[in-house]
Amino acid sequence: MNLRTFKHGIHPADGKALSANEAIRDFRPTGEMVYPLNQHIGAPAQPVVAVGDPVLVGQTLAQPGGFVSAAICSAASGTVKAIELRRTVSGKEALSIVIENDGQYTPMPGVGERRDYTALSGQQILDIIRDAGIVGQGGAGFPTHVKLTMKEGVQPETIILNAAECEPYLTSDYRLLIEKTDRVLEGLQVVLQIFPQAQAVIGIEANKPEAIRLLTEKTAALPHISVQVLKTKYPQGGERMLIHAVTGRDIHSGKLPIDAGCVVLNVSTVMSIRAAVCRGIPQIAAIMTVTGEGAASPCNVSVPVGTSHRELLAFAGGLKGEPEKLISGGPLMGVAMVSLDVPVLKTSSAILAMPEDEVARWEPTACIRCGRCLRACPEFLVPPMMAHAADNGDLGAFEKVNGMECIECGCCTYVCPAKRRLTQSFRTAKTAVNAKRRAAAAKK
Numbered sequence: 001m002n003l004r005t006f007k008h009g010i011h012p013a014d015g016k017a018l019s020a021n022e023a024i025r026d027f028r029p030t031g032e033m034v035y036p037l038n039q040h041i042g043a044p045a046q047p048v049v050a051v052g053d054p055v056l057v058g059q060t061l062a063q064p065g066g067f068v069s070a071a072i073c074s075a076a077s078g079t080v081k082a083i084e085l086r087r088t089v090s091g092k093e094a095l096s097i098v099i100e101n102d103g104q105y106t107p108m109p110g111v112g113e114r115r116d117y118t119a120l121s122g123q124q125i126l127d128i129i130r131d132a133g134i135v136g137q138g139g140a141g142f143p144t145h146v147k148l149t150m151k152e153g154v155q156p157e158t159i160i161l162n163a164a165e166c167e168p169y170l171t172s173d174y175r176l177l178i179e180k181t182d183r184v185l186e187g188l189q190v191v192l193q194i195f196p197q198a199q200a201v202i203g204i205e206a207n208k209p210e211a212i213r214l215l216t217e218k219t220a221a222l223p224h225i226s227v228q229v230l231k232t233k234y235p236q237g238g239e240r241m242l243i244h245a246v247t248g249r250d251i252h253s254g255k256l257p258i259d260a261g262c263v264v265l266n267v268s269t270v271m272s273i274r275a276a277v278c279r280g281i282p283q284i285a286a287i288m289t290v291t292g293e294g295a296a297s298p299c300n301v302s303v304p305v306g307t308s309h310r311e312l313l314a315f316a317g318g319l320k321g322e323p324e325k326l327i328s329g330g331p332l333m334g335v336a337m338v339s340l341d342v343p344v345l346k347t348s349s350a351i352l353a354m355p356e357d358e359v360a361r362w363e364p365t366a367c368i369r370c371g372r373c374l375r376a377c378p379e380f381l382v383p384p385m386m387a388h389a390a391d392n393g394d395l396g397a398f399e400k401v402n403g404m405e406c407i408e409c410g411c412c413t414y415v416c417p418a419k420r421r422l423t424q425s426f427r428t429a430k431t432a433v434n435a436k437r438r439a440a441a442a443k444k
């Protein structure tokens, strides 16, 4: 079969067999729960509770701090213990609401109650999504109600469900697709209730035959939802790669998916939409894979947001000996963890326990101009030129060689025989350029 895909990319060992057959387990931690107020793109959330207040499961702890922001709700019942700086997965500190967990998980009235989404208007659904604090679970945490709010006269033609899960080792989306197929499809239908003219396409890599079978079977009677099987290749789940594979259209960093007529949503995000709209449950859980050759019992877990990574890892069976390297997320786009005493966020997808890898052990050497990174880059960039600019702190030159088009996928770093830490330096340079642009805009 000639499967749709994008150009370039890589085929890393996927490591998914470690956890793909492990059903999602529910976890109810008993330790304190920590909620950083900036776990999304946009303005930090504003606390609406004070130290000493009792809280219930689903209760709003913080309201959005602006239109591009997200509410934060409690995943546990207990008492507000502190509002203070706490370290997060990134290693930085953020103002956080800390809950003394009573272990009872007493819900707010209405949380978990069924609601008929077909009786709701598009605006009512958007309001529920906003109040539920839903953010995209595939990456940076963009508030979903903002993504789904269209400019006057603009409507998407295609809602793409990103079921690629192309990042090695991660299997939580795959488990949702085969264990909760009906709920995923109901979530998509909720989105179609907002955009009744749109068609939904489920973009899924060919390496998930059981999920493809179930989705194909269950969408046969749903005329507005279809399944598009895609070639298995990293980063097939990147937004631009997925839009290209499904529609043949291309966008760059100055454009949004809606400029190609698309809205792209992840499997977990659609599950969160369904939970909020159909069951009154805000975004208070992350479905995570705890895996890697260093994990004692690789598995998939539904984890209350705010849980300590240390407590989650203990629940999941711990590590085989001393960890050599712990990553939050997958091996290509995840971040190295400096501590396990940091909370699970809405955007958390995995704890990956890896043996020390070659890239980390080897010292980078000079570029040998082999061109492998150019052949791997899905954005057709020239990583050695970007690296030269970024490493010299020349942000103007970095922008000139289109460095801001980098999606930080890690393909160039993966293939580089000189073990150059390319993606890391592009991430730093992009952050600096964005800060420079913000400062310039603030002066205007």
Ligand code: SF4
Pocket: 376, 377, 378, 379, 380, 381, 383, 405, 406, 407, 408, 409, 410, 411, 412, 413, 422, 423, 426
């Ligand atoms: S990290 Fe950036 S430069 Fe490297 S392959 Fe990905 S998009 Fe290209």
Ligand code: SF4
Pocket: 366, 367, 368, 369, 370, 371, 372, 373, 374, 383, 384, 412, 415, 416, 417, 418, 419, 420
């Ligand atoms: S893959 Fe590494 S060594 Fe080869 S051209 Fe790119 S940066 Fe240079």
